[in-house]
Amino acid sequence: MARTQGSHSDITGPRIQTAALRLFAQHGYAAVSMRQIAKEVGVQAGALYNYTPDKQSMLFGLMRGHMQDLLATWRGQDLPVDAMEQLRVFTGFHIRFHLERADAVFIAYMELRNLSPENFTEIETLRGQYEDALEMILKAGVDQGVFHVPDTKIATLAVIAMLNGVNTWYRAGGRLSLDQVEAIYWDMVHKVVAPN
Amino acid sequence: MARTQGSHSDITGPRIQTAALRLFAQHGYAAVSMRQIAKEVGVQAGALYNYTPDKQSMLFGLMRGHMQDLLATWRGQDLPVDAMEQLRVFTGFHIRFHLERADAVFIAYMELRNLSPENFTEIETLRGQYEDALEMILKAGVDQGVFHVPDTKIATLAVIAMLNGVNTWYRAGGRLSLDQVEAIYWDMVHKVVAPN
DNA sequence: GTCTATAGGGGGATAGAC
DNA sequence: GTCTATCCCCCTATAGAC
Structure with missing residues (x-):
């Protein structure tokens, strides 16, 4: 979660939260995939795991x-x-x-x-x-x-x-x-x- | 949906509905699989499609x-x-x-x-x-x-x-x-x- | 009506390169 | 911190035997 090196951490983190909030509300937690969230943020699915353990x-x-x-x-x-x-x-x-x-x-x-x-x-x-x-x-x-x-x-x-x-x-x-x-x-x- | 031949249709149908109702309420529609419903009823997943198109x-x-x-x-x-x-x-x-x-x-x-x-x-x-x-x-x-x-x-x-x-x-x-x-x-x- | 088997597609999460 | 690639698992729905 903490910022490390000159990365995008401080920008990507909030964007992930915003995207997850919207998608979970619209389709439901179980119906939303990590890949969907990643796509909305503009990163690959694996990158999400720099911000959340699961x-x-x-x-x-x-x-x-x-x-x-x-x-x-x-x-x-x-x-x-x-x-x-x-x-x-x-x-x-x-x-x-x-x-x-x-x-x-x-x-x-x-x-x-x-x-x-x-x-x-x-x-x-x-x-x-x-x-x-x-x-x-x-x-x-x-x-x-x-x-x-x-x-x-x-x-x-x-x-x-x-x-x-x-x-x-x-x-x-x-x-x-x-x-x-x-x-x-x-x-x-x-x-x-x-x-x- | 209609009963055909001397089958279990009239018994399995209601049991599927009961199982789906309970599982959907407990875990949510998206989180429940057809296999789970079938298991609770005691049939194989494919059999459910005799009672519902999807x-x-x-x-x-x-x-x-x-x-x-x-x-x-x-x-x-x-x-x-x-x-x-x-x-x-x-x-x-x-x-x-x-x-x-x-x-x-x-x-x-x-x-x-x-x-x-x-x-x-x-x-x-x-x-x-x-x-x-x-x-x-x-x-x-x-x-x-x-x-x-x-x-x-x-x-x-x-x-x-x-x-x-x-x-x-x-x-x-x-x-x-x-x-x-x-x-x-x-x-x-x-x-x-x-x-x- | 039910079974087994399978097609065809996504899923969460991790490894290792950069 | 992000990417690509991948492991391994589960999903819905259908085909064809019985």
Whole structure:
């Protein structure tokens, strides 16, 4: 992975990641060959192994990178003190972050079964940490009496599932602007946690 | 496909479908070989071609069968006249139907990109018909003034995405009974469409 | 309807030259 | 760091015997 001599390492490495991300998202990990990835980058298949020990590591690296990026970016957000406002920030953040990385999101959900057991566990741990971030907000709101949910864990998963759905239908330049999408989902999300 | 002579056709056919369903769901269409399917059924790989012209048709048949089953079963439900009650029936129906067919549901969402363009169009048409069934309920409720949603199409997709999430975490014998799950999701779904 | 055998093509990964 | 060449394996699908 590290750069050695005056080589193309620092240029080829990122290009391999970009190509793999796109191809895995489009055709699926199992359906994409190392030769296809190499062709898209413009090198021979053997050269890929200067950057990854095997195909599985490429997949894992992409997924872990995405999840770490997600967590780090969320943790860098300035959060208001009010639980309702925190939830609003989370809703907008989640929609925009995921729409901007459609390929990585797709892979992170669809290719879990192609991870080795150890790699799977690590990705699930990261995903759990992100879910915990939302659940903390919901719990705080329930404690403050501003939210009512029958089960904070289920509500967490329900909200995330609902928001993830945006990626399946949203297309830039479509019927709705990003601001409109955000407003529509905020309307629905805030009602999910509203008192009856 | 049709039975010919006193053969095993009527027994092998369903067993092939069952094996393919399970293996595709577990490992993914592209990662499963015809030899694996044949082995699970207890025949040689060549014998599979008495039941399907090719691997792609096996996938398509499974997905179309699932979607047609879903639509036919929904259309066979007795529906109350009240939109709120219709939504309650839909919520319970969707959760139970999908949990009972976890493998088929998984395939129907994950393997869309492995369908040929024509096959993809047909599956998407069926999925659209199911979504329309829910949107009709939401529109009726909005017209009657009992529901408020900013956008019935988006609300339809949001509710279905939320309900589909159940399949990713529910396990029989877990913390919550099926009745509890249904009650929790009904609480959230009915609030999504509630007036502000 | 099922079998064996095989055609014809790719697959992941490595070796060694440059 | 990249290339060419290659090992060895598995793939889908078909042909022809039974």
